[in-house]
Amino acid sequence: MIKVITFDLDDTLWEVTPVLMRAENLLFDWLQTHCPAVMQRFSIRSLRAMRMELVKSRPDLVHRITEARHHALQTAMLRAGISEAAARQLADRAMEVFMAARHDVELFDEVEEVIAQLHGDYLLGVLTNGNADIYRLPLGRYFSFAFSAESLNSSKPMPLHFERTLEKTGARPEEIIHVGDHPEHDVAAAQRLGWYTIWLNRDQLDAIPGSQPSATIQRFAELPACIRQIELHAARHARP
Template sequence: MSIEVITFDLDNTLWDVEPALLRAEDAQRDWLLKHRPGSIEHHDHASLWELKKSVFKRHPELAHHVSDFRRQTLIELQTAAGFSEAEAREGAEAAFAAFLAERQRVELYAEALEVLEHLAGRYRLGALTNGNADIYKTDAAEYFDFAFLAEDVGASKPAPDMFHAALELTGASPASVAHVGDNPEHDISGAKAVGFHTVWMNPLGSEWPGGEPADREIANLKELPAAVASLRAKTGPG
């Protein structure tokens, strides 16, 4: 059986997410400083991290809903500063919008578009992400047939839900899907558990942390077409 579908993690697989996240956090902070004085000035990275841990402990239902988790954190920042619940909810939406606008301004790896164009002519492509990046707001949008976020399905990788959603949408069998991602647990172990072939995106040359390794390992997306082609050969004639 040949490979028919390739699913991709997004952050640190198709782009380096750190620059976008730093800009997004700055945009959110700037909005709060301007519109909700007293809510953020006294917080540094460590104290914000403590607040986020507290929110997570009190709202475990948000574990797989990163956008709602951020909104709740923003609400609590504002109510702690004396703003009303209504003001805090309105502010959370506005501050989150400022965050998300920068979050979506990712810069794809230099080789990504050429590789995706090549693959899109041969396979169906999909995005599976635990984050809130939207592939359809990037320059790669035209090459993707579908996308699922953890908050769409209510579970984050390595849980099988997103992988199963891809199978249900495409009608493909697990053996005809290859998943590409940078996280050994979320992407490789998660995809393997449902029977997908796996390609580990490892640009930094990290050591495999243990457990069953990916079927293929690449350091650059330019290596991906050959890696997938070798999976085709391994799975038999298509």
């Protein structure tokens, strides 16, 4: 019997690239107004390159992308001659602008309706590598728990997101379905732990070796029927 359904966020509940691009543009507009010294010295591209370099030199930040971005902004401000105290404050405010835009997402069709419906029958959770917080969105009211790479200091496909879910819910692996867009981070990772998996393959990509989802869907509207199929399979193979 299926008891728990977990969801990836980025590119599963919404498309993430346009959100990140808009958030970065808003961040740079904000910097232009409030920290012109930074924008005289850096371009969008060089700031991005600096952040990538920083993450390479600070492996402790690999899973903590919000902190990495904050740290990069603060470093850019210091290099532009802003004092340390002012840089910290400005970086805090800049990140508020960025994170507000990061949560300005447009859900894929049917997501709200399907999640609301599933909420009546299953415990719902979030397993994300990104820095979106489901509880900042109205949709958050349907979710009982959320694990992010930042909160765990670990990213899928490493097993910690899945292990924590087992601890949190007390469910057995065969009582859980994970839904996600990434064949390795979502499908293969959950499958290795014995979970059922549903691959949201919106662009009809080819499957990758080692990633064999229990089912594949293209649109969210297909999810309830797909879950019922898995329920039937689970019932036939249930342990006493």
